[in-house]
Amino acid sequence: MSKLANVLTGAALLAVTAGAAQAEGFGLGREALPEEIAAWDVAVLPDGTGLPEGSGDVWTGEEVFADACAACHGDFAEGIDSWPPLAGGLGSLQDRRPVKTVGSYWPYASTVWDYIHRSMPFGAAQTISADDTYAMVAYILYSNGLVEDDFVLSHENFTEVVLPNAEGFIVDDRAETEYPRFSAEPCMSECRDPVEITKRAVDLGVTPEDADGKPAGTLPPIMASAEASAPEATETAEAEPAAAEEPATEMAAAYDPELVSKGERVFNKCKACHKIGEGARNGTGPHLNGVIGHQAGAIEGFRYSKAMLEAGEEGLVWTDETLGAYLADPRGYIPRNKMSFAGLRKQEEIDAVIAYIATAGAM
């Protein structure tokens, strides 16, 4: 009853619903089962709350890390491209370009454990076992020079780990340090000397641009003829598939457009690392233009794993069948290759994404 009174202000509404309010509440929902709580409540707190039993050593961690993480974070946790570095940066927090890593910035090892276990690797979350998580945290600590190479991390010694920046954080103090300063009656006239422009964003030239060189999204002139300024909806709709089909070879034309379109959606799982289509370049993974029908590990300029290079040299050619088998189980099909992707579970997704790769990446 009192719960409802706080929510509903109208007396009439109260009268209608008061009967539904039991002393026990609304009686909605059901009790969560222990197995369900265990499956979903995986949070680990700085005091060790939530840590499962287990352990892992630095060397195991290095192996698991090389397999699951190094493609983005680098073999030594140093970070590749703009992916986050996890090691180094100690003493850099006052620099103009601070390097915020587990060693230099993160306050708690529990955060590393929690995040790896629940959210990593990117694109294959919740696939790392508790023991492997202990091992990877141990390796990251080692990469930061915080433990020796014979270190074993477990639920028993976990809370003994103190990260260098544990004391580096203060609770929001804006109410004391900023609000009084910014709460004076504001000046309305002749508040300062005439101003000069000291910085112009145009000097940096980093804003996305429209075709005419203006900042992307600049409003078209209202008084220009509508036909001249607005894209023809029908033209655009027709132009896009046409442009995509144009360079397609006969092989690509064999794919059902619906399958290709479904494959494009499946490709969302891939495009964090792989680019495809006109102008695609190598990123975390190789670009995928022209891979179908060609030797594995052969995209120019990409640093493949030894395993992938060898597979290509031994004659592996990407076809619907071989690529399908690879995508179903990347680590099983080519052990120790560096693609950190768990694989596609559904055959229809595999067929679709291959159709898309063949079509969009046709050379």
Next chain:
Amino acid sequence: MSDDTQKGTTRRGFLGTAAAAGGAVVGAATAARASGPDPLITEVQDWASSFGDPVDATPYGMPIRFESHVVRRNVEWLTESPVSSINFTPIHALEGTITPQGCAFERHHSGAIELTKADYRLMINGLVDKPLVFTYEDLMRFPRASTTAFCECAANGGMEWGGAQLEGCQFTQGMIHNMEYIGVPLRLLLEEAGVQPEGTWIYVEGADASSNGRSIPMEKAMDDVLVAFYANGEALRKEHGYPVRLVVPGWEGNMWVKWLRRVGVYHAAVESREETSKYTDLMADGTARKWTWVMDAKSVITSPSPQAPIRHGKGPLVITGLAWSGQGKIARVDVSLDGGVNWQEARLTGDVKSKALTRFHLDIDWDGSEMILQSRAIDETGYVQPTKDELREIRGLNNVYHNNGIQTWWVREDGEVENVEVG
């Protein structure tokens, strides 16, 4: 067809003349004189004679094609992967305060997932008397509340800490949207489970692969946090957390967990990745502020702005913008035309709601000379939006988050607008 062509030619011819005439007489007190009858008025146009689209031409309508530039945009160099990235609301092209869902900025950590109402589950567990699981249908049976609130990424304006960098308020202030939500007060769900006395924090997390999670103190959880399933009158869009997201009024967007799947009750903050390595504010001395949840008062002139230059010449000019505060209502907005030397009070247009976007307008007679436009929000606590330099003086240049400094636009004589800083 030949009729159309002729008409088009005539119309364009007229517009050309009008523009030239307008250029010659702008600034005059009286309106420009037409050089001849406007064929758009004197000739019967197609749309005034034949049919338009029937009903059901688009059972769920999209904006007319002439508005195709009003879309979210991203800045590709900001992030490595589009599934863990952000884009920006085209605030330069919108008016009023409600952001349409279809162009409201997105931030995903592992991509926007498809989750059906049937597959949806919400768990409340931890330090509660009775851990519970709710289906979507269960949630629909709790009493509902409504709130209109802005959701602003803590990094909105983050690229501008070091100096003016991006051309357009879509990019400098566009990590924000404002919607009217309907949902269940989180308090009701927590009370249903029965929070134990030692349960002083909740941890909220999403069902997506990132399971993005944040800790929220119990006081806030019991105050105005909403478990929302409708926005702007319709179901949440996929990219905004369909079917259920958390609404945390006034607090940074990262806490507004989408695809909400669990509310855990704990004795302490979880100190997750998103509240330690990210969303903490590094100060000049190398220490960092944590738990900086509230979004302080801020404003920006949305037009004129770099993506919305002045094309009509001298004379009446509408200056329009947005103001907001995570502490409550906007009390006043001032606008300066000279880079902060002199200020005048703008009009607050429409309802002023707590922790929601407020629209302001200032109508001026532009003399065609250059202007250095700024706006400054003042909220009901008396907090006055600071300059960027005032913030830098306290926090240094490495803060990344919570840049609520005053934005400066340089309007040139030709009406083009640039993002600048002044000293």
